[in-house]
Structure formats: structure tokens, C-alpha cells
Amino acid sequence: MTGTxxxxxxLLDLPVPEDGPTRWEPSRAEGWSGSLGAGFRLxxxxxxxxxxxxxxxxxxxxxxxxxxxLAALTSVLDERWGPHRVVSMGAFVRGGAGDGPVLPLFxxxxxxxxxxxxxxxxxxxxxxxxxxxxxxxxxCDEDAPHLMVAAVSxxxxxxxxx
Numbered sequence: 494m495t496g497t498x499x500x501x502x503x504l505l506d507l508p509v510p511e512d513g514p515t516r517w518e519p520s521r522a523e524g525w526s527g528s529l530g531a532g533f534r535l536x537x538x539x540x541x542x543x544x545x546x547x548x549x550x551x552x553x554x555x556x557x558x559x560x561x562x563l564a565a566l567t568s569v570l571d572e573r574w575g576p577h578r579v580v581s582m583g584a585f586v587r588g589g590a591g592d593g594p595v596l597p598l599f600x601x602x603x604x605x606x607x608x609x610x611x612x613x614x615x616x617x618x619x620x621x622x623x624x625x626x627x628x629x630x631x632x633c634d635e636d637a638p639h640l641m642v643a644a645v646s647x648x649x650x651x652x653x654x655x
Contacts, residue, residue: 497538497539497562497566497641498566498569498570498573500536500538500643501538501566501570501626501628501643504534504536504626504643504645505617505619505624505626505645506619506620507534507645508621509529509532509533509534509621509624509645509646509647510529510530510531510532511531511532512531513530513531514530515528515529515530515531515597515600515601516528516529516530518534518536525537525605528601530597530598530601531597532596532597532598532646532647532648533596533597533598533601533644533645533646533647534644534645535598535601535602535642535643535644536642536643536644537640537641537642538566538628538641538642538643539562539640539641540638540639540640540641541555541558541559541638541639541640542555542638555638555639556639558639559630559632559639559641560630562630562641563612563628563629563630563641566628566641567612567628570612570614570626570628571614574614574615574617574626575614577612577613577614578612578613578614579610579611579612579613580610580611580613580627580650580651580652581610581611581652582599582602582603582607582608582609582610582611582629583608584652584653584654585599585602585603585608585653595653596646596648596650596653598627598644598646598650599653602629602631602642602644605631605633605640606631606632606633607629607631607632607633607640607642608631609629609630609631609632610629611627611628611629611644611650612627612628612629613625613626613627613650614626614627615646615649615650616649619645621647622647623647624645624646624647625645625646625647625648625649625650626643626644626645626646627643627644627646627650628641628642628643628644629641629642629644630642
């Protein structure tokens with residue numbers, strides 16, 4: 494888990510765009526490895542093994558693995574920055590996030606159907622001023638891999654109304 498925590502630290506060292514459209518990070522591998530947009534950076538940290546079919550033993554094993562990785566990373570980051578707080582993405586799942594503007598970070602998480610609760614720390618120090626750090630595990634479809642992501646934001650990551 495040290496390598497994953499180091500990846501979160503490296504993400505914190507990068508600047509975030511002040512404005513502009515959200516775009517994918519350049520990646521050596523095919524597919525999505527992260528995004529950046531107005532006030533945030535989002536990075537893929539880990540992906541579970543692929544499996545197919547409806548939930549069952551393979552899905553359960555992948556879910557347990559994802560939860561264990563998230564718990565381990567959360568523990569390391571709690572030691573570094575103090576206790577985290579949980580920010581639910583439930584308002585987006587229920588469609589109750591309101592009609593107002595959505596933070597670009599939340600819009601990007603929703604674009605990938607990553608609705609897992611966010612473990613949030615902040616503000617924490619960075620070379621670019623105070624930042625908020627969030628980690629989460631989500632899955633866009635029953636037979637899609639679980640994805641663990643980290644985000645850095647230059648504004649507080651707060652639960653949306655609704």
C-alpha cells in the first residue's frame with residue numbers, strides 16, 4: 494500500500510488547472526488513467542481483475558479485495574493527515590443532487606459511474622497551497638472491474654445537497 498499512498502502524494506504535488514474543460518490525462522496504456530479539469534485532478538490507482546457475469550463468488554471476491562485496498566490506503570492516509578471524513582455520492586445515484594452547478598470533480602466521477610463514498614482529507618498542505626484529497630472505490634457495471642481512484646481538489650470536497 495506504500496506505493497499507492499506514494500501515488501496519492503505525487504498527485505498532491507501536481508498543480509490543478511484553474512479552469513478549462515475536463516480532459517483525460519495522457520496515458521502510456523490504452524484506456525483511462527486519470528482526468529484533470531477546473532480545480533481538480535483524478536487518477537486511477539488500482540483496478541481489480543476482470544470477471545464476467547452476474548454477482549456471485551467472483552464478484553464477491555473482487556468487492557472484498559477492493560474494500561480491503563481502500564481500507565488499507567485510508568489507514569495510511571489517516572496516519573499522514575489525521576482522520577478522514579466520508580462524503581457520500583448518494584445524491585447523484587438518487588438523482589437528487591439538485592439543478593445547480595456540479596463541481597467538475599463530481600461531474601467526472603459521475604461520467605465514469607463512480608458513485609462510491611469518498612474518503613476525504615483536507616485541507617492538507619501541498620506545494621500549490623491547501624488541497625483536499627479524496628479516495629474512493631467504484632464500479633460502473635456489475636461485471637466491470639472495481640476501480641480505486643484518488644482526487645486532489647483546490648476547493649473543499651463537500652457532500653452535494655440532496
